[in-house]
Every structure is written in C-alpha cells, then in structure tokens.
Amino acid sequence: MIIKKRKIFNAFFQGLCFGMAFFVISVLIAILVRVFFGGAGVITPGFLLKKPIEGMTAGGIFPAIFGTICITVLMIIMAIPAGIAAAIYLTEYTGKEFLGRVIRASINNLAGVPSIVFGLFGVGFFILFVGRGVDRIMGFSLAFGQPVMLWAAATLALLVLPVIIVTTEEALNSVPVSLREAAFALGATKWQVVRNVVLPQARSGILTGAILSISRGAGETAPILFTGCAYFLPRLPVFTIPYVHIPVINPLDQFMCLSYHIFIMATQSTNIEATRPIQYGTTLVLIGLTFLLNLSVIIFRIYFRKRQR
Amino acid sequence: MNTRHKTKEQIKTKVKLEGLTFYYGKYKAIDNISMEFFECKVTAIIGPSGCGKSTLIKAINRISEITNDVKVEGKVLLDNKNVYDRDVDLVDLRRRVGMVFQRPNPFPKSIYDNVVFGPRLFGVNNKKQLDEIVEYSLTKSALWNEVKDRLNHSAISLSGGQQQRLCIARALAVDPEVLLMDEPCSALDPTATARIEELIEDLKKYYTIAIVTHNMQQAARISDYTGFLLNGQLMEYNITTDIFTNPDNKVTEDYITGRFG
Ligand SMILES: Nc1ncnc2c1ncn2[C@@H]1O[C@H](COP(=O)(O)OP(=O)(O)OP(=O)(O)O)[C@@H](O)[C@H]1O
Ligand SMILES: [Mg+2]
Numbered sequence A: 001m002i003i004k005k006r007k008i009f010n011a012f013f014q015g016l017c018f019g020m021a022f023f024v025i026s027v028l029i030a031i032l033v034r035v036f037f038g039g040a041g042v043i044t045p046g047f048l049l050k051k052p053i054e055g056m057t058a059g060g061i062f063p064a065i066f067g068t069i070c071i072t073v074l075m076i077i078m079a080i081p082a083g084i085a086a087a088i089y090l091t092e093y094t095g096k097e098f099l100g101r102v103i104r105a106s107i108n109n110l111a112g113v114p115s116i117v118f119g120l121f122g123v124g125f126f127i128l129f130v131g132r133g134v135d136r137i138m139g140f141s142l143a144f145g146q147p148v149m150l151w152a153a154a155t156l157a158l159l160v161l162p163v164i165i166v167t168t169e170e171a172l173n174s175v176p177v178s179l180r181e182a183a184f185a186l187g188a189t190k191w192q193v194v195r196n197v198v199l200p201q202a203r204s205g206i207l208t209g210a211i212l213s214i215s216r217g218a219g220e221t222a223p224i225l226f227t228g229c230a231y232f233l234p235r236l237p238v239f240t241i242p243y244v245h246i247p248v249i250n251p252l253d254q255f256m257c258l259s260y261h262i263f264i265m266a267t268q269s270t271n272i273e274a275t276r277p278i279q280y281g282t283t284l285v286l287i288g289l290t291f292l293l294n295l296s297v298i299i300f301r302i303y304f305r306k307r308q309r
Numbered sequence B: 001m002n003t004r005h006k007t008k009e010q011i012k013t014k015v016k017l018e019g020l021t022f023y024y025g026k027y028k029a030i031d032n033i034s035m036e037f038f039e040c041k042v043t044a045i046i047g048p049s050g051c052g053k054s055t056l057i058k059a060i061n062r063i064s065e066i067t068n069d070v071k072v073e074g075k076v077l078l079d080n081k082n083v084y085d086r087d088v089d090l091v092d093l094r095r096r097v098g099m100v101f102q103r104p105n106p107f108p109k110s111i112y113d114n115v116v117f118g119p120r121l122f123g124v125n126n127k128k129q130l131d132e133i134v135e136y137s138l139t140k141s142a143l144w145n146e147v148k149d150r151l152n153h154s155a156i157s158l159s160g161g162q163q164q165r166l167c168i169a170r171a172l173a174v175d176p177e178v179l180l181m182d183e184p185c186s187a188l189d190p191t192a193t194a195r196i197e198e199l200i201e202d203l204k205k206y207y208t209i210a211i212v213t214h215n216m217q218q219a220a221r222i223s224d225y226t227g228f229l230l231n232g233q234l235m236e237y238n239i240t241t242d243i244f245t246n247p248d249n250k251v252t253e254d255y256i257t258g259r260f261g
Helices: A002-042 A045-049 A062-093 A098-111 A115-138 A149-173 A177-185 A190-218 A258-267 A272-308 B053-061 B090-096 B111-121 B127-140 B160-173 B190-203 B216-222 B240-245 B250-256
Strands: A238-241 A246-249 B013-024 B027-038 B042-046 B070-078 B097-100 B178-182 B208-212 B225-230 B233-239
Touching: A002 A272, A045 A062, A062 A098, A062 A149, A062 A190, A062 A258, A062 A272, A098 A149, A115 A149, A149 A190, A177 A190, A177 B090, A177 B160, A190 A272, A190 B111, A258 A272, B013 B053, B013 B208, B027 B053, B027 B070, B027 B208, B027 B225, B027 B233, B042 B053, B042 B216, B053 B070, B053 B097, B053 B178, B053 B208, B090 B097, B097 B160, B111 B127, B111 B160, B127 B160, B127 B190, B160 B178, B160 B190, B190 B208, B190 B216, B216 B240, B225 B240, B225 B250, B233 B240, B233 B250, B240 B250
Parallel strands: B042 B208, B042 B225, B097 B178, B178 B208
Antiparallel strands: A238 A246, B013 B027, B013 B070, B225 B233
C-alpha cells in the first residue's frame, strides 16, 4: 500500500517537473517563432547594411548593429578584468571573515539592483562626476562630460560585474585543492599559484561568465538610455585618424543600439504600421547578434579546453 | 649538490620536532610529538590509517594551513630555526622542504612543464638548463625511459604510478634539502616500487628523507629510523632494526607483526 503511494507521488512529481520544463521551453519557442516569422521577411542585405531613412519607417539598421557590437565588446573589455580581479581577491585573499562577507553581500545586492538605477547612476557618477571632472582638469570644453559610448559601456560593465564575479569565483573555487597544494609545496608564492595554476584551470569557467554577461548586457536598454545611446545618428561613432586615414571606433561619440531602436520604434513612432516589420526584424537581429557574440566566446572556450589537454 | 654530502659518521639533526601538537579546528590530530630527522638518513613513519602520519609530515613544510583552519603548538626546528616563527619565509621553507603527496597531483600541463614548474618559479628560464633538469629529475624518479619521447604530452594521460613518479621528479627538480614522501609507492607496481626504493637509497646521500609507508617490509628495507604513530601519538621511535627486531612496546610489536591495524 505504502509503496504504491510512493510510486504515485513519484510519478506526480516527475510529471510536474516535466510540465514546468515543457512550459518554459514552449514560451521560448513561441517567442522565437513569432519573432522569426515577423522579422525574417525584412532581413535583407540592405536592412543589415544601410542606415534608417524616412523617420525610421524604411532603410536599414546598420548603425544600431554596429553600436551594439561596439558597446558589448567595450563592456566586456572593461568588465572582465575588473570582475576577475575582484573574484581573485575574494577567493584567494579574503576568507570567510568580516570583510569578505561584506563584499560578497554587496555583490549580491548589486546583482539585484534594477537596471534603470544603473542608468541613473551612470549619469550621476560617470558623466557628471568623472566625465565633467576630467574635462575640467584637462581643460576640455565638453568631451567626457556628456553621454557617450564610453560611459554607456562602463555602466553596462557595472551591471554585468556581479555575474562575472560570481561565475569567476565559482570557477576559482572549483580548482582542486591538491593542485594548489602541489604548487605551494614547490615554493610558489600566492600570486604564482594564482597565475600559473588556478587561472589556467578556471579559464573556461571565467569565459562562461563572459557569455552570461554578454547575454545580459547586449539586450539592456535602461542603463544606456541616458548614458550615450542616441535616438538617431546619421553617422557612425567612428573617428578617422588624421594623415593616416585609419578609421577607429570613437568611444567619445554617441551611438545607436538595437535594443533602444526597438524601444523607440515601438513607443515613439508616428507610423506604427510601417515600423512593425522593422521592429520584428531588429529584434531578430538582436537575438541573432547576441547568439553570435556568445558563439565566439564559446569557440574561444573550446579552444582553451583543447589546449589544456 | 655534493657539498651537502656528509660522510656516514657525522649524524646531524636536520629537522627536530619539539612537543608538536597539531589541531584541525578543534580536533587534535597530533599530540605532543618530539622526534628528530637526521641528515642523510631515511626516517619512516608507520601506523594505522588515520593515526596522523600525513598530518605529521605536512606540519614540517606547513602545507596544511593553506586550506585548513589549523592550530599548532610546540616547535618544528629546521636547522635549529623554528619554522613556525613569525619571520619565516614560507616560500623559502617549502623550497627547502620538498613534498610528494599521498595522491598523485600532477598539474594538467605537459610532462615537461610539470617538472620545470618549480625551477621556473625561481626564474630559471634557460632552455638548456631546464632540459637538463628534466632529464636528471625524470631519470632519478625512474620515469625517463617511459616518457622521454613524449615530454609534451599531458601529464594527465599518464598512469597513476607514472603520475606519482612524475610528482617525485617535480619535487626533485627544485633540489630540496628535506624530502617528505607520503606513501610514494602506494600506487606503484613492484618494479616501480623497487626503483623508487633504489632512488631513495641514492637520494639519501644528499637529502634528509621522511617517508610515510603502510608497507612494513618497505620500512624495514629502506629506512634507518622508524617512528610508530597511533592516534596522533608517537608510540615508539628508534633505529629501524631495533623497532623491527626488538620493539619496546607491545602495541608496536602487534602492529608490525600484523596483529592489528
Ligand atoms: N583537513 C582535515 N580536516 C580535519 N581533520 C582532518 C583533516 N585531515 C586529516 N584529518 C584528521 O586527522 C587525522 C589524521 O589524518 P591523517 O591524514 O594525518 O592520517 P594518516 O595517518 O595519514 O592516514 P592514512 O594512512 O589513511 O593516510 C584523521 O583522524 C583525520 O580524520
Ligand atoms: Mg595519509
């Protein structure tokens, strides 16, 4: 009798878990299918490579693609070193004592802060405090003290920092104790152990953090809303070095961004009917781009794993 | 290396434990042990599983404290200097006191990189010099012939016994003064064991060796002194031949004759 009850219970929970998993996956598929069929039609080479025209009711979204790539890459470049350094400090140099606990609690709280708050913080701290400060000291009229790509990326970097720190910490902690012991027993200093044993072992875990943060950061709108994203920019945020004529990305310029572009077209457009396919198309491109950025990191990770063998 | 060679007559204390008591947290794993390890001698530590053998030798190079919350009372004197003094440089200590762990723990790097790990830490980067160190150390640890054609292969691909010999080579590569070996032969076949024993015989010309072993015959064969540990206490410590032929203590006799443990 009791055995039968247990079996029914077991079957019930198995069914429940399956149902939940199925529900989550179907929502994902529903979104992807809807976006795909709504947007696939407008995706042409022109759409990907031209800039918007006629009040964004026609033309392409190239500046927004370009801006999204720039800002995501810039964000990763800023967030990864800071995140890794913080995680190393936490795992290797602080234990479970007071300081470590305070820092960990702060990071967890940081992860829970709404992204719009990050946006406002970015304006207050990066643009008005740091940017204006730099301008004043360097004697610029207005270069750093305005919403530009640099500050948008920095704000996004702050947003994804907790993700990177937590995943890196996990990766560092999963390095076997026996390897640390082996290195210390050979007379390695703490830094040599971290550098030569722990970090190489943790590399793929750290890259997982990068993947998660790309997914998180690339689609965000709120943090960049006031910190550098432009509604419409007729030019790319590119700067040509005089004399040699080499174009480089200019982090002190404003930029267009896919997520913001979708938001604008969905809420500010005077001609919703005309922009709807473009909205779908842009969404599809954003999803695809995030996927591609992730894929590049995944390939990187596979390469590292191979080399470790 | 030969400068450290001493003739058999002069017996010099290299490491001396004075009332060593060792805690993991609140758990007392070593209880008030005093004993000596002599230069150019092999000292075997025997005792049943869990009696504190590993803890005892790990207390000498202070390696347990990296990952554990430990407390130490008493002294460990290396050349008359207490290694638990505040001013002791741990990097220097561990360079002088090498260790082979109970479980093989090669780095997931190539065989070559494993051996040169230590020398590289100290700034040896000359390729020729490193090559020499690799050949020397691997030959000493009886692994050279098996791996000389695949030094770039991953150490993880080696068998357990080969990994252990690699770890021995890695420890030798930094040329320590004291060598702590925690059951170095437990994963080895009789042939490799015999070669490691030959190695120990050879190494003791230059090093002070402490070896933990579960194998009574091995302790009898290779060691000059033997300490018998039970429940964290040193039950008996004497010249090996005395311990094995004429132990003072009834428990020691029971243990070495296999009546318990
Ligand atoms: N990291 C640790 N934390 C807490 N207790 C430990 C730790 N390591 C060992 N001990 C305890 O200390 C005692 C001695 O352990 P130790 O590893 O020194 O034994 P051993 O003599 O080497 O045994 P074996 O022959 O099985 O290797 C054991 O009771 C063990 O449970
Ligand atoms: Mg042990």
